[in-house]
Amino acid sequence: MEFIVWVETRLEGRTLEVREVAKLERAAYLAGPEELGLTLKDGKTVLKQVQESIVQMQIQVLSVTERPCMHCDKDQKIKDRRSTRLRTVFGACRYPLKLSVTTLN
Numbered sequence: 001m002e003f004i005v006w007v008e009t010r011l012e013g014r015t016l017e018v019r020e021v022a023k024l025e026r027a028a029y030l031a032g033p034e035e036l037g038l039t040l041k042d043g044k045t046v047l048k049q050v051q052e053s054i055v056q057m058q059i060q061v062l063s064v065t066e067r068p069c070m071h072c073d074k075d076q077k078i079k080d081r082r083s084t085r086l087r088t089v090f091g092a093c094r095y096p097l098k099l100s101v102t103t104l105n
Contacts, residue, residue, distance in 0.1 A: 021049040
């Protein structure tokens with residue numbers, strides 16, 4: 001048997017993205033109760049991949065919504081691009097970071 005875990009991102013009822021985050025294979029027959037469900041290693045891997053997917057999408061949406069200047073509503077200029085690391089319960093995620101220069105009138 002094959003199990004596929006998907007993360008579907010929706011914003012205000014609209015689907016933004018559907019992403020496959022994990023694929024697991026299990027035997028159709030069980031030799032014992034230890035083969036039922038996920039192993040601890042598989043569970044940690046799936047949770048980490050789900051967490052990375054959610055963090056990446058949240059940062060993508062935030063970067064679009066935070067780009068306009070709150071004073072003049074023009075797009076802020078990007079001063080620097082780098083990647084940073086976010087530590088979560090499920091492990092560390094790397095994500096791109098854009099530093100903007102605020103436009104002042």
